[in-house]
Amino acid sequence: MVKVTIWGSLRAATDGAAEVEVEAQNFKQVMSELERNYPGLQAQIAAGASLAIDGKIYREAWFTPVYPDSEVVLMPFMVGG
Amino acid sequence: MNKIHVTTTVNGDPVEYLCEPQETLLDVLRNQLRLTGAKEGCGTGDCGACSVTLNGRLVCSCLVLAAEAGGQEVATVEGIADGDNLHILQKKILEHAALQCGVCTPGILVAAKALLEKHPDPTEVEARYWLAGNLCRCTGYDKIITAVMDAAAEMRGA
Amino acid sequence: MALDTEKREFKIIGTRPLRPDGIDKVTGRALYGADMVAPGMLEGKILRSPHAHARIVSIDASAALALQGVKAVVTASDFSEAKGELMQNILENCMAQDKALYHGHAVAAVAATSETIAKQALKLIKVDYEVLPHVTEIEDAVKPDAPVLRPDRRAKGAPEGTPANITNLSNFGHGDLEAGFAKADLIIERSFRTESTHQGYIEPHACLASMGPDGKADLWCCTQGHYAVRDMCASFLGMSLSQLRVTASEIGGGFGGKTVVFIEPVALALSRKAGKPVKMAMTREEVFKASGPTPSSLADIKIGMTKGGKITAAHAKLRFQGGAFPSGTIDLGAMCAFAAYDLEAVRAEGFNVMTNRPREAAYRAPGAPIGVYPVEALIDELCIELGLDPLDVRLLNAADKGTKSSYGPTFEAIGLKATLEAAKAHRHYNTPLGPNQGRGVSCGFWFNFGGSTSVSMSVNDDGTVAVTEGNPDIGGSRASVGMMAAEELGIPYENIRTIVADTNSIGFNDPTHGSRVTFSVGLATIEAARDAIKKMCTRVAKIWDIDPDAVMWEDGHARPAGENAGNYEPMSLAEIAAIASKTGGPIAGHYEVNADSAGVSFGVHLADIEVDPETGFSTVLRYTVFQDAGKAIHPAYVEGQMQGGAAQGIGWAMNEEYIYGKDGLLQNAGFLDYRIPVASDLPPIEAVILEIPNPGHPYGVRGVGETAIVPPLAAVSNAVSRAIGKRMRALPMSPPKILKVIKG
């Protein structure tokens, strides 16, 4: 299981939990499991979300591995100017 | 249409064109003569990207009617280099990396050339005020002023 | 792709060669958006709403179409239905549908044989408007009786009672705020305000669109991302991506404002309808009215600090208005607000609200300047109250490797402390001030991104190399990319020509944004060079009839390695290239990647400002930027980014603002009254580059483009506040506002 930190405004979709656990080995599985377990997150993930894995921000990188001790943070989809 | 026939000189070459009365010199330079070095950044004299000289006098070509250029000498950025030989100002702008997007650069060059022709030894503050009508949004002006001052020094030495 | 561990001596990286596109740009030859023509070209013009908010009852273009020389008129019905809410919003921003949502919103467009005729035709289009109540300010837009722009755009999952114009909710942070504040010796809570600003690129949006009767189209335009333009336009016109080829012109500044489309789909629709090429260029007035300014903002900030300067808790409540559509910039602002600090208890929350203003677009580190400004201003006030040095306090609280950031993830190696220490040691910080002068300090942060990137590289027969990339060169990236290719291949910089290819010539590239180009394109260039080198070594191994692994590349030559060392004469790239057709055919390298690991960036700015106590006029006397560049490929252009960002931030702090009247109309749609800094407004801006390598890039590069706009707002505000001995809490600090505070 991997712990995923959920940012504040999405916690309505996780029953208020700031951190949820999903069964995942990579980026894509994290996202899929989040969508499956917390349907309230689907809209945000579809509109765009990034994952910070051990401090690095990944925008769309399905096969980036995650490990049980990885720090995984769900983040808004990053854009720049 | 009541077009006006204009005979003038651009960068030393004789030029003739027909223009509508309300057309600006910038319009004709860009659209008819295909001298697109002068840019329309605002069309109201506030940005200097369309700077040219008219009988040696620095002006915004967006605030000159094409009809007014008759019998005058127009000089644009395209006439600054002597063939393949860049003007010292052009070299210094490149050396000092004094451009990022480069769209204000033609206007800066025309204006800086006019400055150094009139004031070969400007102070940095004088250079900044002379160029205040040439907006640059990329550089913060630092490297532009450095390049102009360096060019002035080299031109005085030459 | 990680940082090359061996310590390498660079030959070209870190030097300052001339940029390859330089001569074109100093001679007027470079072609920008409005500089292209096509045979039979028409001029396109857009009719814009004179109202802030109005229902479009009907549009009658018959008189316009009857005018001689008019070839086409398009309205919203000429576009396909966009897929997804974001794309729908972008399309609706390009062309109003049932409602005009802001002053200047496009309502219809015309193509004619001349600009004069096109302008006449606009006057002949009859639009029947039903004027609706409007709202342009944050405070008004959240009132219960506020006019609602788009009921269907209210934030999804928003709690009961959330005002209907609120589109996005944001909330980041960790720790126990209450416990944190209980530990503080001093807690200050203040409110701040900023106004909308504009990127202020000097080149207005311009394009030339040409669609043939077979449905294939070409588009030339000034953009930060021509692939994104292609994708958006194809969607809005119901085209497949392969039917539309987009070529990026030289670009006259963008700063985020040219990452989205405004006129490009309209020009394509006009061209499709007229059957001729259509050129469009915005006027400066249109740029201000109808491109993408930044959000304006309100902020309530509360920070607790110990007597020693340790922050015990920090809480920000941010409110942004991002124009007539939803905007996620609030997330970025909230994430950046406290990112510079290592905090036990921190929360940044906020919302975005819709108003009758143009849809906001990215502007250099979008959201960060207005998220960070109120925090850095309040920290300065705490420093004064507690008698502490503002750099010491920042050093005491600075985030470092291993810090759990205020937005969630834990930082890898970052350069903030080194940057603060460099500022503290710099002579600027230790120079005495005169009367009516103040020195302001601020930190700034930006994430930086990587993203999808494609680079290919052909080795020519004569030993020169053509590098093909797909990111518009907005500030010298052809130079830095060429330098990295030359460094890796071991050939002279002059032997490389780098071009920015059209959308058909190379794989997808994310736009030139997010400070990504030197990082991502550089990374892909290095890897493409390594790909080409591998192929060259293989060819040479065949010639020498040895194992490919026994051939190494060094200094532009294939050399025998290991036990073969010295057995063969090394072959130069040019020698290998000359016989390429005989050894297996052309040699090329390429690399395609979705690059991550961009590496965050921090900056610290120092500003000295003198205020005329009788008029409130402020003069920036001295300004120094300290920023971590990871590795500066071409230091002059790195300095340029730092100086340019600082200048934009100074403008934001001092005079730039969108001014709307009570009638909802924009009052200052021009450079005369939207006051960006001119040359005489600014002092020399010193740029101090620090190099704390980014472990995620072979040469250690971090993005540098955006961070520099983040600190100036507070650096200038803190300097002015210290100069006048009273606190300024609203931007821009135009002289009337400063004088009012002085007179208090």
Added chain:
Amino acid sequence: MQYAAPKSVQDAVELLAGEAGVAHVLAGGTDVLVQMKMGMVEPDLLVDIKHITRLKDITAEAGGFRIGAAVSGAELGEHAGVGTLWPGVVEAVELIGSTQVQGRATMAGNLCNASPAGDSVPAMAAAGAVARIAGPDGTRDCLVADIPTAPGRTSLGNGEFITSIFLPARPENASDAYLRFIPRTEMDIAVASAAVSLEFDTEGKCSAATVILGAVGPTILNVNADCLLGTTLDDAALEALAAACSATAIPIDDKRGTAEFRKDVVGVLAKRAAKIAQTRAGVTS
């Protein structure tokens, strides 16, 4: 639209008077071409007066100077004589716009644009400048101060245009100065401005004072500056001047500044300009 470039004043008058639609004079064009671009005016006829030879001349006359209506700011600035005699007028003209705009903009055009914020107008009025006007009924002279009547409006009649502006002689121990307030250092329209013209007696006391304000009312405003008379411009006199200016100002709130700010700052500008004029007059207090 028609463009005409007559060679004589008479031809210009006939063209202007004969146009049934909207006719505008084109001198430097830095206002009218902008207004055309913004769609604020749509003239049927533009009469370019730069080909009328005398209109490009600066000539000495009766101890003062006559400045042709087509003389640009840059040309005026390069003329040594005018700058020595009326430094405040020349500095005011030179503040109009950028170097590029200086290459074109004229005093007469700045006057006829009739913006209350026009930089040269308060300075000309303080100098007692007189405009020479040509029209269908011949030539007449009119004080510059009497030309603007409201924002964008002048007292010029149909077919009339300004051919020159006369700056009179000035006595010994006298000078002028102009200051404006803008939020940047350049490229802005005055938020408030003050022109001061002072004469001093042999003892260094102020014997005559004209103070004209710009951008704080619908037209330029004349301030009663008697508080300076008989003084050496000591602090009390200057504070009284500032107060008189603030009291005279009737500004509005707009995008360029608040009424409150303009009232405050116009007084500051006036007292600072007075000190500059005093120094220029060679008087030490």
